[in-house]
Amino acid sequence: xxxxxxxxxSAPDYLPPAQMKSLQLDRLxxxxxxxxxxxxxxxxxxxxxxxxxxxxxxxxDIAKLPFTVKTDLRDTYPFGLFASPIEEVVxxxxxxxxxxxxxxxxxxxxxxxxxxxxxxxxxxxCGITHGDIVQxxxxxxxxxxxxxxxxxxxxxxxxxxPISGGNTERQIMVMKDFKVTAICCxxxxxxxxxxxxxxxxxxVRELPLRAGVFGAEPWTESMRRHIESAGGIRAFDIYGxxxxxxxxxxxxxxxxxxxxxxxxxxxxxxxxxxxxEPLAEGCEGELVITTLSKRAMPMIRYRTRDLTALIxxxxxxxxxxxxxxxxxxxxxxxxILRGIxxxxxxxxGALLAVEGTLPHYQIVLTRDKGLDQMEVLxxxxxxxxxxxxxxxxxxxxxxxxxxxxxxxxRVAVRLVRPQTIRRSEGKAQRVIDxxxxx
Amino acid sequence: MKIHxxxxxxxxxxxxxxxxxxxxxxAGINIRTLSLADTRQFGILRVIVSDWKNAAALxxxxxxxVNVTEVVAIEVADRPGGLAELMAILENxxxxxxxxxxxxxxxxxxxxxxxxxxxxxxAIERLQAAGVNVVESIDVYNKVS
Numbered sequence: 139x140x141x142x143x144x145x146x147x148s149a150p151d152y153l154p155p156a157q158m159k160s161l162q163l164d165r166l167x168x169x170x171x172x173x174x175x176x177x178x179x180x181x182x183x184x185x186x187x188x189x190x191x192x193x194x195x196x197x198x199d200i201a202k203l204p205f206t207v208k209t210d211l212r213d214t215y216p217f218g219l220f221a222s223p224i225e226e227v228v229x230x231x232x233x234x235x236x237x238x239x240x241x242x243x244x245x246x247x248x249x250x251x252x253x254x255x256x257x258x259x260x261x262x263x264c265g266i267t268h269g270d271i272v273q274x275x276x277x278x279x280x281x282x283x284x285x286x287x288x289x290x291x292x293x294x295x296x297x298x299x300p301i302s303g304g305n306t307e308r309q310i311m312v313m314k315d316f317k318v319t320a321i322c323c324x325x326x327x328x329x330x331x332x333x334x335x336x337x338x339x340x341x342v343r344e345l346p347l348r349a350g351v352f353g354a355e356p357w358t359e360s361m362r363r364h365i366e367s368a369g370g371i372r373a374f375d376i377y378g379x380x381x382x383x384x385x386x387x388x389x390x391x392x393x394x395x396x397x398x399x400x401x402x403x404x405x406x407x408x409x410x411x412x413x414x415e416p417l418a419e420g421c422e423g424e425l426v427i428t429t430l431s432k433r434a435m436p437m438i439r440y441r442t443r444d445l446t447a448l449i450x451x452x453x454x455x456x457x458x459x460x461x462x463x464x465x466x467x468x469x470x471x472x473x474i475l476r477g478i479x480x481x482x483x484x485x486x487g488a489l490l491a492v493e494g495t496l497p498h499y500q501i502v503l504t505r506d507k508g509l510d511q512m513e514v515l516x517x518x519x520x521x522x523x524x525x526x527x528x529x530x531x532x533x534x535x536x537x538x539x540x541x542x543x544x545x546x547x548r549v550a551v552r553l554v555r556p557q558t559i560r561r562s563e564g565k566a567q568r569v570i571d572x573x574x575x576x
Numbered sequence: 577m578k579i580h581x582x583x584x585x586x587x588x589x590x591x592x593x594x595x596x597x598x599x600x601x602x603a604g605i606n607i608r609t610l611s612l613a614d615t616r617q618f619g620i621l622r623v624i625v626s627d628w629k630n631a632a633a634l635x636x637x638x639x640x641x642v643n644v645t646e647v648v649a650i651e652v653a654d655r656p657g658g659l660a661e662l663m664a665i666l667e668n669x670x671x672x673x674x675x676x677x678x679x680x681x682x683x684x685x686x687x688x689x690x691x692x693x694x695x696x697x698x699a700i701e702r703l704q705a706a707g708v709n710v711v712e713s714i715d716v717y718n719k720v721s
Contacts, residue, residue: 518585518618523641525583525692526674527613527620534617553618554587557639 148259150402151457158458159197162405165430167194170203173436176221179214180206180438200407200428201416205439211241211381220244222434232280233380240280243380244434250289252431256386256400257290263391263398263457264349264374266320268295271346273313275323275331276354277303282384283354287322290386296320303327306334317346325352325361325373326496332368333495333521343370351376353385356466358487364494375464381440382427388462396449396461403431406462407439408448411469422447424469425462443468473503473569475510478547482568485514488540492533493522500559505573512549514541517556577700578646579690579713580628584621585641588614596621599638605631608716609690611677622677624690626717647692648700649679649711654687665706671699679716688716 153161171191173180183204184190193199211219216239220227228247232240245253266272272291276283284302291298301312303323309331312318321328328350335342350365353376365373377397378385387404388397399406404427408417411424425442429435445468449461467481474480482501490496498517503510514537522533530553538551586592593612600607606626613620622645625631632642652658666673672694679688688711693699700710 518641520641520643523583523585523643525581525620525622525643525645527615530585530618530620531615553585555585555639556641558587 148262150400151259151263151398151459153402153458155458158402161402162430163197165402166197166200166405166428167191169428169430169432169436170194170438172221172433173438177219177436179210179219180204197405200405200439203439205414205426205441206437207441208241208381208443211243212239215239216242217244219435221436222246227434231282231285231380231384241381243282245383246433249383249432249434252403253286253383253386254289254293256383256403257286258294259400260376260386260389261287261290261294261296261320261351263389263455264320264351264372265392266291266294266296266349266351270296270319270349271299271316272296273299273301273309273316273318273321275301275303275309275321275327276385281354282378282380283322286378286384286386287351291322306331307338310335310338310340313342313347314340314345319346320349320351321347321371322351324354325350325357325365326355328352328365328369328373329361329495332365342368345370347371349374351389353377356468356483356486358466358483358490359464360487361490377444377462377465379442381437382429382442383432387427390464391453391455391457393454395453396463398453398457398459398461401459403429405430406448406460408446409441411443411445419448419450422463425465443470445469471569473501473512473571475503475512475545475547475549478545480512480545480547484544485541488544489516489537492536492540493519495519495521497522498556498559499568501569503569503571503573510573512547513552514549515552515554515559517559518553519556577648577710577712578696579624579649579711579716581645581647581690581692582623582625582628582632582635583643583645584623584635586612586619586621588617588619592619593621595638596623596635596640599634600625600631603630603634605634609677609679611675611690613675622675624679624716628717645692646696647690648696649713649716650689650691650703651683651686651709651711652689654682654685658687659689662703662708665703665708666699669698669702671695671702 174191226246227244229245232242274287276287278284288298288300332342348371350371350373352373362373374390376385376389378387388399390397407426408423409426410417417423425444425446427440429437444465446462446465467483471482472479486496497519500515502513541549608624610623635642652662674692676689676691704710
């Protein structure tokens with residue numbers, strides 16, 4: 139059972155399930171009491187239901203508690219869900235948010251220490267250790283990715299290069315000159331980096347780089363295969379969200395068969411996204427997380443909108459932490475088009491398969507004579523642009539065919555000029571639904 | 577011998593032409609000739625300009641995808657049968673003309689045409705061997721007539 143790269147912080151990864159459950163129950167009761175005492179919204183919701191913290195006697199009682207949703211964070215913007223006085227809050231982060239105000243999250247020093255410890259366990263789970271040189275290309279700032287990975291890698295004893303995002307040529311130079319062995323960034327950025335390296339005559343497979351920790355956006359198995367073969371590395375999926383802590387909520391291990399959830403701090407449930415009813419283990423549904431040890435901003439039954447399933451049974455790596463399937467789609471992303479469920483991730487998969495990299499795209503839904511229409515706008519990138527009309531028509535045809543095949547429903551593809559799809563803080567608004575307007 | 581042509585992706589809708597024209601005008605770059613190929617959805621604007629390197633950088637920084645293609649400028653007699661004679665030189669050569677368009681200026685009794693060949697080197701060799709004037713790039717970028 140001894141892990142190959144043991145770090146003291148990773149001890150809870152191997153707790154026998156009974157001990158884990160008892161730890162979770164203790165912590166759950168503590169966090170419910172704390173939220174009840176200090177967070178007005180939560181107390182009001184328990185009062186409405188005639189519930190008291192003492193009603194949590196077993197882990198299964200968690201299902202009695204009300205959910206917390208993203209709009210709760212917006213409605214109480216900026217500090218309404220804090221359970222700690224501002225004097226005890228040592229850090230704030232905020233999400234970009236595609237509409238309106240961002241959401242704000244808070245950490246006490248203890249919360250940061252927990253976050254660092256789960257990031258240490260995350261990186262160790264990917265085989266990263268002291269002696270590794272880690273290029274941290276997640277953005278530093280209000281986004282939790284940069285600082286989360288930074289503190290984790292430092293506490294692990296690795297050498298951290300806080301390069302942040304962007305400036306791809308410098309990233310490649312640093313990767314090569316500093317003999318980087320591990321990188322943290324979004325999977326799509328790493329694919330871009332691989333391509334740029336190729337153009338500059340750098341073969342990443344020949345560099346010491348051996349591991350990538352990729353997250354902050356959904357990605358597919360086909361992207362993983364591409365990254366692993368073109369980069370000569372192993373690519374690990376990391377999961378997290380600011381509302382819960384940031385990156386480090388769950389991570390793959392070397393078995394790459396699902397993500398271990400750090401359930402001593404983040405208690406997972408899977409519920410029916412429509413009804414909110416808990417689902418049996420193994421069923422796909424919406425991931426709901428309760429922060430068991432968060433002080434500044436406890437989240438009770440937070441609806442992540444991410445769809446996954448818990449995987450039962452032991453993992454070959456020896457960790458006893460429960461695993462979840464990789465997240466490919468979100469419940470609020472689902473588009474119902476002429477009775478067929480369509481997810482933007484399916485469209486991404488098809489575009490990626492055709493073009494090799496993910497172009498910026500946008501889905502526009504309209505209603506014509508009562509029939510729903512979907513148009514996918516795809517920005518033409520320098521990689522696919524040809525001076526030949528025939529080649530562009532062929533590209534258009536191939537994209538249309540790939541989407542038809544993937545979605546099982548006819549959609550229109552329109553090639554558009556680069557930079558014409560509106561971006562909000564670097565992220566494209568993926569879906570424009572004009573069906574209610576006409 | 578070969579001329580650098582810039583190709584830009586445009587959408588087929590009103591107002592798409594003015595921006596690249598304004599950009600080039602603002603930088604004092606002259607459009608020597610152009611052609612616009614279109615489909616129902618999109619178009620490709622192909623231009624020969626006085627300073628293709630700066631023009632490409634300028635358009636790219638404004639967010640356009642720019643493709644630099646090598647084309648060939650050829651003089652042809654500006655009289656009935658002029659183009660037919662030229663085509664005859666390439667007949668049976670297996671060389672394909674992907675597209676062509678003309679310069680607005682000529683040289684006395686000669687017109688200048690732009691050709692995009694699938695095998696530009698083979699085409700140049702064949703045309704020159706037949707005594708056809710393949711126009712030097714310097715003459716095309718800087719109006720001579």
